[in-house]
Amino acid sequence: MRLRHIEVFNAVMLTGSVSGAARLINVTQPAVSRILQHAELQLGFALFQRAKGRLVPTPEALTLAPHVERLFAQLDEVQRLAGNLKLGQSEAExxxxxxxxxxxxxxxxxxxxxxxxxxxxxxxxxxxxxxxxxxxxxxxxxxxxxxxxxxxxxxxxxxxxxEARIVCVAPKGMLPARVVKRGKVALSDLDSTPVVGLEVQDPVGRSLNQACREAGVGLQLPLTVQTYHAALASAHHGLGIALVDTCTAASADITWVDVLALEPQIPVxxxxxxxxxxxxxxxxxxxxxxxxxxxxxxx
The missing domain is CATH 3.40.190.10 (Periplasmic binding protein-like II)
Known part of the structure; x- marks a missing residue:
């Protein structure tokens, strides 16, 4: 398929008709029909069937469609990059x-x-x-x-x-006073305490999971959140201990939570x-x- 064939195919898939495709890409309806016929002739199979005034994609067209969508997404990226290169680096912002x-x-x-x-x-x-x-x-x-x-x-x-590190943010009263006074807590000390989990695909979440595997610790994770500040907010509300990076912990309200060093150190x-x-x-x-x-x- 040539690029023009792909453009017409995509337009018909989006609009469901020759007239709609013609308006979308700003060409005449005969031109759309002609290009579509030429594409089908080159491919050796039909792309659409007519049904009640609309063009219904064939199984082959439905197979092609997601690949064409990805191609147009890449073309959009090329156009955006070209436009940014033309403008050059913004001096105003x-x-x-x-x-x-x-x-x-x-x-x-x-x-x-x-x-x-x-x-x-x-x-x-x-x-x-x-x-x-x-x-x-x-x-x-x-x-x-x-x-x-x-x-x-x-x-x-x-x-x-x-190099930041992961620290422990615990709701007031959730950890023993002696641990809070010491200012640090071992990962193994948290195995019986509710911990707010982070998604496994998150960089901090991955590092934390690896450290738990190496230490042989299985944390209780009654709640899992997507962001570090959601974990911190959960700790503020007493829902569990948040294990977050030191940058996030800088926003902690120490009237509601205790911030302690975590052992072993987990770099971020x-x-x-x-x-x-x-x-x-x-x-x-x-x-x-x-x-x-x-x-x-x-x-």
């Missing part, structure tokens, strides 16, 4: 993408530090999942990204900024990412340094 955990406490502190030297640079912050952060940077829709896991992508350069590396081959603006480099300094203060 510093575009930052980050994991949600860093957006509550770390980045506001870093922005305050950054504002002292760069008061006139507008900043946009988007909190995304790690794959979305990588995609935004690859498409050059963002200037800097911050995440907890490394990203081995050829189009991206990454820089380690700090923080990385800065940017498009490879681009040195970045002065403002972008300065912002990364402000984030690094803020992380050093907290961690």
């Amino acid at each position: 510093l575009r930052v993408v980050t994991v949600l955990a860093l957006s509550f406490e770390m980045l506001p502190r870093a922005i305050k530090r950054f504002r002292a030297k760069h008061p006139d640079v507008p900043i946009s912050i988007k909190a995304l999942h790690s794959p979305q952060i990588v995609s935004s940077l690859v498409l050059q829709e963002a200037d800097i990204g911050f995440l907890f896991s490394s990203a081995g992508h050829a189009a991206l350069a990454q820089e380690p900024l700090a 590396p923080v990385h800065a990412l940017r498009p490879a081959g681009k040195p970045g603006s002065v403002a972008a480099r300065a912002f990364v340094r402000c984030v690094q300094q803020t992380l050093a203060e907290v961690i």
Whole structure:
């Protein structure tokens, strides 16, 4: 199938008719019919059957459809990247993408530090999942990204900024007073205490699960949440112990919870990412340094 065949096929799949496809891609109805017939002739099988004035896709067309959808998604990415390259890096705005955990406490502190030297640079912050952060940077829709896991992508350069760790955030009274006074708790001490679980595909969740396997500890997980701050909020409401990174724990309200070190130490590396081959603006480099300094203060 040629690209024009695929475009017409996709338009008919979306609209269900020749007239709708013609309007969608801004061509005449005879042109749509002609291109569709040519595509079917080349393929050697029918793509659509007529039924009550509509075009119904054949089983072969339904098999092709998801592959065509993926192709158009990739074409959209190419167009977006081309548009971003044409515009060049925005001089008016510093575009930052980050994991949600860093957006509550770390980045506001870093922005305050950054504002002292760069008061006139507008900043946009988007909190995304790690794959979305990588995609935004690859498409050059963002200037800097911050995440907890490394990203081995050829189009991206990454820089380690700090090594956070997982800490224990316990509702007041849930742990023995002697443990709280000591200021640290062993992972094995939590096997009979309700713990708020993190999704296994999450970087911190993966590290925690691995540490539990190595220590032979089976945690009680009556509640599992998607984000670290949801785990922290659950601890604030007494639902269980939250095992979260030190950046998230910086938002803990110590009138409601106790924050303790966790043994063994489970590292949570923080990385800065940017498009490879681009040195970045002065403002972008300065912002990364402000984030690094803020992380050093907290961690």
